[in-house]
Amino acid sequence: MIAAELASGLSGQLLKLEQQILRSHQSIEHWLRGHWLEHETPFYASVDLRNSGFKLAPVDTNLFPGGFNNLKPEFLPLCVQAAMAAVQKLCPDAKGALLIPENHTRNQYYLQNVAQIQSILRMAGMKVRVGTLIPEITAPTTLDLPGGAKLTLEPLVRRGNRIGLQDFDPCVVVLNNDLSAGAPAILENLEQQVIPPLFAGWSTRRKSRHFAAYSRIASEFARLIDIDPWVIDPYFGVCGEINFQERTGEECLAGWVDAVLTKVRAKYKEYGIDRDPFVIVKADAGTYGMGIMTAKDPSDVRDLNRKQRNKMAVVKEGLSVTDALVQEGVYTFETVKDAVAEPVIYMIDQFVVGGFYRVHTGRGQDENLNAPGMQFEPMPFDTSCLLPDPDANPDCGVNRMYAYGVVARLALAAASIELEEMAAEQEAQAEQLRKLA
Amino acid sequence: MIAAELASGLSGQLLKLEQQILRSHQSIEHWLRGHWLEHETPFYASVDLRNSGFKLAPVDTNLFPGGFNNLKPEFLPLCVQAAMAAVQKLCPDAKGALLIPENHTRNQYYLQNVAQIQSILRMAGMKVRVGTLIPEITAPTTLDLPGGAKLTLEPLVRRGNRIGLQDFDPCVVVLNNDLSAGAPAILENLEQQVIPPLFAGWSTRRKSRHFAAYSRIASEFARLIDIDPWVIDPYFGVCGEINFQERTGEECLAGWVDAVLTKVRAKYKEYGIDRDPFVIVKADAGTYGMGIMTAKDPSDVRDLNRKQRNKMAVVKEGLSVTDALVQEGVYTFETVKDAVAEPVIYMIDQFVVGGFYRVHTGRGQDENLNAPGMQFEPMPFDTSCLLPDPDANPDCGVNRMYAYGVVARLALAAASIELEEMAAEQEAQAEQLRKLA
Numbered sequence: 001m002i003a004a005e006l007a008s009g010l011s012g013q014l015l016k017l018e019q020q021i022l023r024s025h026q027s028i029e030h031w032l033r034g035h036w037l038e039h040e041t042p043f044y045a046s047v048d049l050r051n052s053g054f055k056l057a058p059v060d061t062n063l064f065p066g067g068f069n070n071l072k073p074e075f076l077p078l079c080v081q082a083a084m085a086a087v088q089k090l091c092p093d094a095k096g097a098l099l100i101p102e103n104h105t106r107n108q109y110y111l112q113n114v115a116q117i118q119s120i121l122r123m124a125g126m127k128v129r130v131g132t133l134i135p136e137i138t139a140p141t142t143l144d145l146p147g148g149a150k151l152t153l154e155p156l157v158r159r160g161n162r163i164g165l166q167d168f169d170p171c172v173v174v175l176n177n178d179l180s181a182g183a184p185a186i187l188e189n190l191e192q193q194v195i196p197p198l199f200a201g202w203s204t205r206r207k208s209r210h211f212a213a214y215s216r217i218a219s220e221f222a223r224l225i226d227i228d229p230w231v232i233d234p235y236f237g238v239c240g241e242i243n244f245q246e247r248t249g250e251e252c253l254a255g256w257v258d259a260v261l262t263k264v265r266a267k268y269k270e271y272g273i274d275r276d277p278f279v280i281v282k283a284d285a286g287t288y289g290m291g292i293m294t295a296k297d298p299s300d301v302r303d304l305n306r307k308q309r310n311k312m313a314v315v316k317e318g319l320s321v322t323d324a325l326v327q328e329g330v331y332t333f334e335t336v337k338d339a340v341a342e343p344v345i346y347m348i349d350q351f352v353v354g355g356f357y358r359v360h361t362g363r364g365q366d367e368n369l370n371a372p373g374m375q376f377e378p379m380p381f382d383t384s385c386l387l388p389d390p391d392a393n394p395d396c397g398v399n400r401m402y403a404y405g406v407v408a409r410l411a412l413a414a415a416s417i418e419l420e421e422m423a424a425e426q427e428a429q430a431e432q433l434r435k436l437a
Numbered sequence: 438m439i440a441a442e443l444a445s446g447l448s449g450q451l452l453k454l455e456q457q458i459l460r461s462h463q464s465i466e467h468w469l470r471g472h473w474l475e476h477e478t479p480f481y482a483s484v485d486l487r488n489s490g491f492k493l494a495p496v497d498t499n500l501f502p503g504g505f506n507n508l509k510p511e512f513l514p515l516c517v518q519a520a521m522a523a524v525q526k527l528c529p530d531a532k533g534a535l536l537i538p539e540n541h542t543r544n545q546y547y548l549q550n551v552a553q554i555q556s557i558l559r560m561a562g563m564k565v566r567v568g569t570l571i572p573e574i575t576a577p578t579t580l581d582l583p584g585g586a587k588l589t590l591e592p593l594v595r596r597g598n599r600i601g602l603q604d605f606d607p608c609v610v611v612l613n614n615d616l617s618a619g620a621p622a623i624l625e626n627l628e629q630q631v632i633p634p635l636f637a638g639w640s641t642r643r644k645s646r647h648f649a650a651y652s653r654i655a656s657e658f659a660r661l662i663d664i665d666p667w668v669i670d671p672y673f674g675v676c677g678e679i680n681f682q683e684r685t686g687e688e689c690l691a692g693w694v695d696a697v698l699t700k701v702r703a704k705y706k707e708y709g710i711d712r713d714p715f716v717i718v719k720a721d722a723g724t725y726g727m728g729i730m731t732a733k734d735p736s737d738v739r740d741l742n743r744k745q746r747n748k749m750a751v752v753k754e755g756l757s758v759t760d761a762l763v764q765e766g767v768y769t770f771e772t773v774k775d776a777v778a779e780p781v782i783y784m785i786d787q788f789v790v791g792g793f794y795r796v797h798t799g800r801g802q803d804e805n806l807n808a809p810g811m812q813f814e815p816m817p818f819d820t821s822c823l824l825p826d827p828d829a830n831p832d833c834g835v836n837r838m839y840a841y842g843v844v845a846r847l848a849l850a851a852a853s854i855e856l857e858e859m860a861a862e863q864e865a866q867a868e869q870l871r872k873l874a
Contacts, residue, residue: 026532029521029562033529077515077821081788084466084823085522088787092470095463123824125466350525351518384514386521387560 017056017231018394021403024225025388028406031224032350032413039416041350043086043174043195047408048358049343050330054273056403057234057330058411059280061210063200063419064178065346066102068120069112070378071354076120078384082348083124089349091193094171096127098156098164100187101176103134105153108146115151117176120348129168131156133177133184140166161191178202180286199422202285207325208238209421214414221410232407234328235263238284242324244304244313249324253281254298256326261296264328275331281312284323294329336379345385345408352385352405454493454668455831458840461662462825465843468661469787469850476853478787480523480611480632484845485795486780487767491710493840494671494767495848496717498647500637500856501615503539505557506549507815508783508791513557515821519785520561526786528630531608533564535601537624538613540571542590545583552588554613557785566605568593570614570621577603598628615639617723636859639722644762645675646858651851658847669844671765672700675721679761681741681750686761690718691735693763698733701765712768718749721760731766773816782822782845789822789842 021028046065047058071079087094099121101114114130121128132153140154154165163186164170173187173194179201187198199205215233222229237256242249257279264277281301282292293312295301304312313321334341334357341357357379385405387398394403458465483502484495508516524531536558538551551567558565569590577591591602600623601607610624610631616638624635636642652670659666674693679686694716701714718738719729730749732738741749750758771778771794778794794816822842824835831840 026562026564030530030532033525033562036525037529074511075514077512077823078518080821080823081515081518084788088470088473092474093467095467122827125463125470127463351521386514386517390559 015395017227018399018403020225020227021406022388022390022394022399025390025402027224028221031221032409035413035416036350039413039420041086041089042200042347042412042415042419043090044346044348045412045415046347047345047411049345049404049407050332051334051343051404052331053333054271055231055234055330056407057232058214058407059234059327059330060207061214061411061415062178063196063205063415064102064176066110066113066176067344067356067378068116068346069109070344070356070380071116071346072356072380072382075354075384076123078351078386079120079346079348079353080123082351082353083120085351086349087121087124087126090195091172094126094193096129096168096170097121097172097174098168098170099128099130099174099176100133100156101130101153102178103132105134105143111143111151112145112147112149114176115145115149117174118151121174127170128174129154129165129170131163131165133186156186158186161189163187163190163192175201197419197423199426200419204285204422205418206238206284206323207282207327208236208284208323210411210414210418211236211325211327213417213421214411217410217414217417230267232410234330235260236325236327238323238325240284240323242322244309244321247309250302253301253324253326257281257295257301258298260326260328261298278329280327280329282325282327283312283321284325286321295326336377339377341379343381343404345404347408347412350409350412352408354381355385355401355404355408356380452832454664455836455840457662457664458843459825459827459831459836462827462839464661465658468658469846472850472853473787476850476857478523478526479637479784479849479852479856480527481783481785482849482852483784484782484848486782486841486844487769488771488780488841489768490770491708492668492671492767493844494669495651495844496671496764496767497644498651498848498852499615500633500642500852501539501613502783503547503550503613504781504793504815505553505783506546507781507793507817508553509793509817509819512791512821513560515788515823516557516785516790517560519788519790520557522788523786524558524561524563527632528609531563531630533566533605533607534558534609534611535605535607536565536567536611536613537570537593538567538590539615540569542571542580548580548588549582549584549586551613552582552586554611555588558611564607565611566591566602566607568600568602570623593623595623598626600624600627600629612638634856634860636863637856641722641859642855643675643721643760644719644764645673645721645760647848647851647855648673648762648764650854650858651848654847654851654854667704669847671767672697673762673764675760675762677721677760679759681746681758684746687739690738690761690763694718694732694738695735697763697765698735715766717764717766719762719764720758721762723758776814778816780818780841782841784845784849787846787849789845791818792822792838792841792845793817 044065046062048060050057050059099118104110118128130153137153138155140152142150142152145151157164157166173192175196182203183198183201218229218233237260239252239256241252260279261277268277276296278294278296281295332340332342336357336359339359339361341359343355343357345355346353359377359379381401383398383401385401388402389398392399481502483499485497487494487496536555541547555565567590574590575592577589579587579589582588594601594603610629612633619640620635620638655666655670674697676689676693678689697716698714705714713733715731715733718732769777769779773794773796776796776798778796780792780794782792783790796814796816818838820835820838822838825839826835829836
């Protein structure tokens with residue numbers, strides 16, 4: 001396979017991690033099966049990993065994955081089979097599904113992703129039509145996609161507590177919209193099942209909750225395979241009093257930057273890693289790589305100019321940032337033809353269905369690669385993440401992909417706990433409202 | 438893809454079937470999901486199909502499939518993913534599995550199949566070792582397989598109600614042995630789960646029960662997609678008083694041959710099919726294509742010479758034939774480079790994971806292709822059976838494979854009912870024994 005090169009010269013720890021993962025393969029799968037007996041699997045997810053040679057960790061878990069078009073076509077049957085398993089589990093009685101995507105009609109890549117999800121669900125045996133939240137689309141509108149495919153967006157029609165299209169009353173709603181602007185009224189209080197649930201959107205979801213759940217999962221996993229949890233788990237802190245434009249909360253932020261850097265510095269020292277620690281400051285809610293910066297010193301977040309503050313102040317859909325996550329930065333030492341590469345793993349149900357490298361020429365090893373204006377090249381993984389080979393080198397293609405699939409599934413497990421916690425909170429809130437009424 | 442050619446010139450009916458299957462794709466998947474909510478999926482199975490251009494039907498359903506080595510390597514991830522789903526469903530808590538294969542140590546192809554099953558289960562995260570029933574193997578014995586792979590067979594060790602190996606106490610036993618000689622004592626009354634159950638072996642299983650269940654499934658399915666059930670369901674009768682060597686039961690057999698031929702002749706007339714109907718007479722219990730003959734007239738089963746009688750009298754492991762299935766013969770009009778071809782579909786859990794053509798140069802269109810001494814060439818399907826394309830010709834590669842996958846899953850659904858009925862009978866017998874005691 002065309003694997004990315006690990007160019008760190010510091011791969012001792014990672015090799016140990018890959019060895020331990022490979023050696024503990026059966027315990028890991030057994031442990032994951034146990035997890036999925038207790039917790040409902042998210043319908044789908046993608047996880048951005050960073051691989052520094054001494055650390056392999058998730059840095060972002062997307063519950064509304066937007067790059068199915070980037071997977072290798074050869075692995076389409078794997079997606080269809082996993083989707084069949086997901087449907088059998090979540091909504092076996094459903095025949096029709098309404099897919100609701102993001103409103104980016106000008107992003108051809110994203111539209112190809114939507115068409116691909118539609119196609120996967122169709123091949124899995126569902127009748128799937130695409131409903132749009134874009135108010136300007138008042139009649140079915142067919143868009144031509146590169147390669148000759150077509151995608152028809154139709155206006156949503158609400159009838160009582162059901163959502164559908166003009167002549168389509170679906171059993172289930174599949175969201176591919178992260179609801180950054182909040183859950184729209186037209187989707188509230190539906191009697192149909194919504195997958196993932198509305199509260200998984202960014203108006204309620206928090207990265208800090210995800211990574212707190214991930215830390216617990218990572219600790220348990222680290223005990224299972226006898227590794228230092230830090231090798232798979234980035235330190236983080238969260239600061240909830242930020243207003244970038246009014247410059248309030250700067251001290252809190254600087255304090256967390258300092259605290260996280262100090263912890264990372266100690267770990268780098270422990271492992272003899274001769275690199276500058278850094279942190280990534282990002283909005284606790286939100287996506288699309290807006291509102292993200294790198295800091296190597298607390299002063300980096302104190303002395304922001306107006307432009308930097310404006311950039312940090314809002315994320316997608318104009319959502320303003322009040323809570324910031326300060327996350328240990330993980331160097332990317334994987335490169336493809338000298339360009340920095342970040343693996344992205346795709347999952348449907350409990351299964352890893354594929355992945356790709358986000359390859360970026362204009363960015364450094366310590367920068368976020370999912371940023372506006374980035375020119376990334378998706379490079380699909382050549383091999384699946386399902387074929388570990390105990391007799392081969394732990395760092396060979398199939399085994400590295402297997403390790404990626406394992407760490408991504410830990411993030412998926414964390415997401416399942418995160419969603420459960422949120423469901424319980426929603427339930428408690430509803431209960432309180434009922435009591436007040 | 439390299440598809441087999443359908444050379445019948447009679448494909449009108451089949452095209453209609455393929456069209457109806459493609460058109461009803463969503464209803465079919467919905468209906469199958471409903472079935473798997475109610476019935477436990479067999480762990481794995483393979484189904485031999487015959488495609489006559491006017492009829493597409495299963496002729497044999499194997500609950501201990503022996504040709505995983507014939508699947509295209511590219512679809513290995515699909516097998517691993519389906520095995521993960523099966524394990525999650527049947528034995529999520531199991532870590533170690535004991536695989537018990539057939540005793541054919543000289544059949545390199547079969548040994549490759551065993552190695553492939555071991556490899557699939559290992560990649561799905563199980564610790565898998567192979568235990569053999571061969572009494573001569575008293576110490577672990579490693580066999581070299583073509584291509585450099587190795588397979589280690591180890592002697593079984595029974596401890597109380599548990600079966601295992603010298604230093605291996607597995608949670609679950611996976612059978613790849615059809616128990617034609619009966620369930621060996623060493624496997625009786627185990628506290629471990631045995632998959633498939635012992636009673637799925639040929640000492641208790643009957644083809645007639647399978648095809649009776651299949652007929653019910655086929656009728657229901659035919660109503661669902663509005664086709665004549667005959668198009669997917671071979672007529673059959675069963676004769677339970679046979680002794681080929683003592684020449685008793687010949688009249689019963691001839692009577693059934695006549696009855697089935699008469700019904701088929703009427704159907705051929707109804708559809709304007711200008712072919713000679715034929716039946717296949719085979720042992721109701723047993724496998725490996727022994728004890729099988731073609732008949733086009735009742736007299737064909739009356740005037741058997743000694744050699745023919747001897748051939749019909751026993752199947753594998755010397756099991757003698759007392760019950761015979763008289764099954765409508767389905768012509769094979771698929772050819773690969775002028776050789777007769779028969780599709781074989783492989784399933785794990787509820788999923789079609791691949792298939793191959795059994796291509797045979799020395800046999801006719803009305804003969805069984807799975808016969809001793811046959812020289813068949815396995816030709817793996819180039820495409821998966823999971824990618825139906827409603828916009829393409831119903832008879833194109835992906836769509837024909839999808840149709841094959843659907844009919845094979847009907848046979849799988851029949852097997853699930855058959856196994857349930859047998860489990861209920863076993864339970865009733867045990868209950869009766871308890872009462873007598």
